[in-house]
Amino acid sequence: MGSRKSIGMRTVDVARQAGYSVQQVRNLERDGVLPPAGRTPTGYRIYAEPHLHAALAYRALAVGAGPVEAKRILRAAHGHPPSNVLALLDAAHARLDTERQELELAKEAAEAIAAEPIDDVRPSDSMSISELATALGVRPSTLRHWDAEGLVVARRDSAREPRRYSPDQVRDARIVHQLRIAGYRIAPLKALMPQLKPAHRWEEVMTTLAARDASIEVRSRALLEGAAALSALLSRSPSGPAEAAPLTGSSATSAV
Numbered sequence: 410m411g412s413r414k415s416i417g418m419r420t421v422d423v424a425r426q427a428g429y430s431v432q433q434v435r436n437l438e439r440d441g442v443l444p445p446a447g448r449t450p451t452g453y454r455i456y457a458e459p460h461l462h463a464a465l466a467y468r469a470l471a472v473g474a475g476p477v478e479a480k481r482i483l484r485a486a487h488g489h490p491p492s493n494v495l496a497l498l499d500a501a502h503a504r505l506d507t508e509r510q511e512l513e514l515a516k517e518a519a520e521a522i523a524a525e526p527i528d529d530v531r532p533s534d535s536m537s538i539s540e541l542a543t544a545l546g547v548r549p550s551t552l553r554h555w556d557a558e559g560l561v562v563a564r565r566d567s568a569r570e571p572r573r574y575s576p577d578q579v580r581d582a583r584i585v586h587q588l589r590i591a592g593y594r595i596a597p598l599k600a601l602m603p604q605l606k607p608a609h610r611w612e613e614v615m616t617t618l619a620a621r622d623a624s625i626e627v628r629s630r631a632l633l634e635g636a637a638a639l640s641a642l643l644s645r646s647p648s649g650p651a652e653a654a655p656l657t658g659s660s661a662t663s664a665v
Contacts, residue, residue, distance in 0.1 A: 417455040427464035442467045442483045462642035469635030473628045474501040509625050514591040538572040545586045560585050
């Protein structure tokens with residue numbers, strides 16, 4: 410009997426080696442993540458090594474770049490020049506690099522104000538918009554912009570009443586101000602602040618930032634693994650479903 414490589418792989422073989430269920434493998438083929446499978450004379454799917462490489466690449470890239478972008482990269486690998494695929498992969502690395510740089514800026518900013526207490530505040534510490542703007546050294550229009558973006562939303566019972574910042578909101582404004590000085594952009598701040606607001610001590614802020622650092626490392630390693638599988642896929646891309654030899658006999662009847 411020939412080797413498994415010579416007779417092709419069943420759906421269950423790809424599923425086991427890639428860490429998916431049989432249905433997930435079928436879904437990946439349906440979604441264009443895997444190239445179309447070959448078929449036996451009786452209609453059973455049959456896969457080759459490029460299908461396995463595609464499944465492994467998607468599994469890693471989904472962690473590193475997200476499922477949507479991973480699907481985009483794999484679909485391009487099956488129907489576009491390699492340069493297009495490499496450009497998409499480069500873009501995924503660039504986004505992660507930008508996130509890593511922004512996180513470093515956030516760490517620097519957090520350390521710069523770590524000596525300031527963010528707990529044990531008093532109700533009398535609340536401020537008007539002009540008072541807070543003066544304390545931070547920014548224009549009132551800057552605070553209004555942060556309010557509109559949802560970064561630091563002042564307390565107002567009606568649109569006609571002046572903005573009033575509670576001690577917690579003053580704390581949030583200080584955080585936003587320092588992160589903006591450090592170079593943090595508005596869009597990443599909108600994603601970061603909900604994670605920092607529940608923190609009541611700077612140790613908790615730093616723990617949150619450390620968790621983001623760990624997440625970036627996991628995704629970076631996943632991109633590395635995905636790139637290796639993608640390279641194998643591009644170098645062994647099948648010319649068509651016929652590359653997988655038909656299953657015969659008992660092998661064919663056991664395929665799924």
